[in-house]
Amino acid sequence: MRPMKFSRWSTLLAMAAITLLPASAQVDLTGVWNPQYLEDQPERIPGPELIDFGGIPINDFARKWALSWAPDRLGLQEHQCQVHTAAYIYRGPLQLRIWEERDPQTQNIVALRQYTSTYEQNRTIWMDGRSHPPEWAPHTWMGFSTGKWDGNILTVHTTHIKQGWHRRNGIPSSDKIDLIDHFILHGDQLTHISVVTDPVYLAEPLIKSEDYVKGTNPNGNWLWPCEYVNELPGSDRTKVPSYLPGTNPFLDEFRTKYNLPLDAVLGGPETMYPEYMEKIKAARK
């Protein structure tokens, strides 16, 4: 084998290789992250009120779905352990732990792993360029994710997510959603932005953001084992609670409490833009 020759050019190229490394490759998202509730706190902590669909770009199919949804449905045995999807779970009270999985030979990042304490969800973001599964593959709460660096931003594409909710008061998300996440590091702060496209239930993409601060106590990752059981003796488990069209008893509760027009609480693309505030003000006069 010919011995390696280190010329002046090769040295220069080696230096170029190092200096031209994108800064993103040096971004380290690993560690424990605790959420701040600077955005949408009422929805995220106490939880959304019934028939408050405002600010979500739902279409009419989603609206009708949500109006027929009875909260009792979550009491059905098989719904009791249902958890948030990857498109929603970052809104919850959780501790987020991120770590890397590296190829032992090359030390390249194969995957970024995430554990969210709420509902014990593990999410893998593949960084090795693999393809997404075929259409016949099963869907999961966290879906199948692949990531890439856009500058210092980690951008993640996720498919194969289960049917869930865009808001946990009955607004459905379909099993056809497509999720793009951006994770942006600012010192000891992490901003997460998600863009959800749902060809079944959204008229426009749903964009949300959350902020996290680096945690010093990694022991906040609590466990959440869930085993469902029928808690109402004699009940018929095959009955599915729902409201027949036009009979939702909570239709006016939230809007009356906050003096809002009905259109505002029924959501839709228009209700997520700041200009809509003027319409609400006008309707209140």
Place this chain on the structure above:
Amino acid sequence: MTKTWKTLPLATALAASAAFLAFGPAPKAFGQQKGKQAKAAAPQIGVQKVQGNVYMIWTPTGNVAVSVGDWGAFVVDTPAEGLSDAVIAEIRKLSDKPIRYVVNTSIDHTATNAAISRAGAPVTGGNLGAVAFENGATIVSHENVLYRMSNVPEGQKVPNADALPTTTFNEGQKEIFFNEEPVLIMFQPEAHTDGDSVVFFRRSDVIAAGDVFDMTSFPKIDIAKGGNVQGVLKALNLILDICVPRHEQEGGTYVIPGRGRLTDEHDVLEYRDMVTIIRDRIQDGIKKGQTLAQIKAAKPTYEYDARWGSTTGAWTTDMFIEAVYKSLGGK
């Protein structure tokens, strides 16, 4: 000598590295990647390992479940005409042992019974072995599948004799121990048709649901062949009773639907909820004395149409509403 990365001169390798790091691969938005995927020809069939002994062979017109092991292959449902060779080729990749059983979950999954069965042989041996190989794998179904295949309405294609089920049962469930696990073939009366079965691979923990569960559309309820929405719901509730999720309503028991992607309990649950809610709405309309036209005008499936409905093809939303209406005694 072939040049590999290891044998390239260092300078060349570094130059390549520098160029890659400086310019990187051409940036591709995810949307662009999706567009590129969309242009590719749709695959005709696909194979998905489920768990245990069981695989799912996906085809655009219906799924085939296959258990493979030391005893051979156990096939649930046969694909549409034109796909049997491809399915047999995939089974051959999974196992070089004979196909021993073919189960039909309903008459709608019998199209290539003869071809799939002929590719195998029944469980037998000795002097009967050679003869048996000519007979093909045992075809199992509920008795009503055989009845309907043997009594085809005038003008419709009569199946060849070697496509007919060779072993039938008429109530409860048929039990077969195969590939070191119990396989339960459970009759579901008056469901998608009057001859439906749900197949449960008990040790692998996989259910082949047949057409009571279709991830591509509202359930097809064939009233003319004895189907009824109440039977479909009973079958879906049975599947829910069998399923045990592994963790947080995910995984555990897997369910292969008649059509569409592989699923677990949560997918069946949402589907059961949908069919129940639509059934309840149509029932309410009937109680109020509404006609079929009035019920259709009220759009009882409205919020589910974008995911499950169709205005064209062999099974439209209108046909589904009408089948539910008739199931519930609507005139």
